[in-house]
Amino acid sequence: MRLGYILAMLSMEFRHLSEHQYPFFLMLEADPSLENINSYIESSYVIGCFSQNKLCGVVTLTPSRPKVLEVSNIAVEKDFRGKGLGKMLLKEAIEYAKKNNFHLLEIGTGNSSLTQLSLYQKVGFRITGIIPNYFIEKYPDKIIENEIWCRDMVRLSMDLVKSEE
Ligand code: COA
Numbered sequence: 001m002r003l004g005y006i007l008a009m010l011s012m013e014f015r016h017l018s019e020h021q022y023p024f025f026l027m028l029e030a031d032p033s034l035e036n037i038n039s040y041i042e043s044s045y046v047i048g049c050f051s052q053n054k055l056c057g058v059v060t061l062t063p064s065r066p067k068v069l070e071v072s073n074i075a076v077e078k079d080f081r082g083k084g085l086g087k088m089l090l091k092e093a094i095e096y097a098k099k100n101n102f103h104l105l106e107i108g109t110g111n112s113s114l115t116q117l118s119l120y121q122k123v124g125f126r127i128t129g130i131i132p133n134y135f136i137e138k139y140p141d142k143i144i145e146n147e148i149w150c151r152d153m154v155r156l157s158m159d160l161v162k163s164e165e
Pocket of ligand 1: 029030031074075076077080081082083084085086087088108109110113114115116118119122
């Protein structure tokens with residue numbers, strides 16, 4: 001591993017982002033609909049991840065029901081993927097949710113999003129449901145990922161009150 005890369009990971013900083021700092025170009029990698037992003041971003045708490053002052057990841061957290069917080073968007077810059085940043089952002093999200101007394105943290109992803117499904121379960125989310133045909137009905141273009149047609153939304157959640165350890 002390059003020394004420069006190791007130093008960059010060690011100096012990773014997480015900061016609350018205000019409206020003028022929202023990285024829409026990055027959020028669009030997780031959700032290709034700007035209209036959809038605009039529907040939740042105003043009511044969201046947004047955390048950015050910085051390496052040497054360069055934004056390299058984002059997670060948006062949206063209250064969806066009483067005591068329930070939704071990870072509405074998570075994205076890491078291409079050059080930084082697969083190095084643990086997604087996991088670090090989710091840990092920040094869990095910490096924020098606990099500190100602010102949310103009881104449940106939720107996230108949704110596509111049936112074809114294998115890396116995401118793996119990552120979310122590794123940090124402790126459990127699969128709680130499926131919304132059939134969600135992506136067909138919501139997005140005009142057919143989405144193919146990992147050679148799988150992305151049709152259904154897989155819903156996952158984490159109980160922040162009851163410890164399962
Ligand atoms: N199959 C199974 N597991 C895989 C995998 C695969 N093909 N590829 C990676 N993983 C695992 C890794 O093993 C890793 O776990 P580990 O650290 O225990 O080894 C984990 O998934 C990836 O973790 P991490 O490196 O922290 O994730 P990341 O920094 O790459 O960020 C995303 C993950 C999803 C945020 C990032 O890939 C991204 O921005 N994707 C585009 C936007 C997106 O899809 N957002 C989510 C929409 S639901």
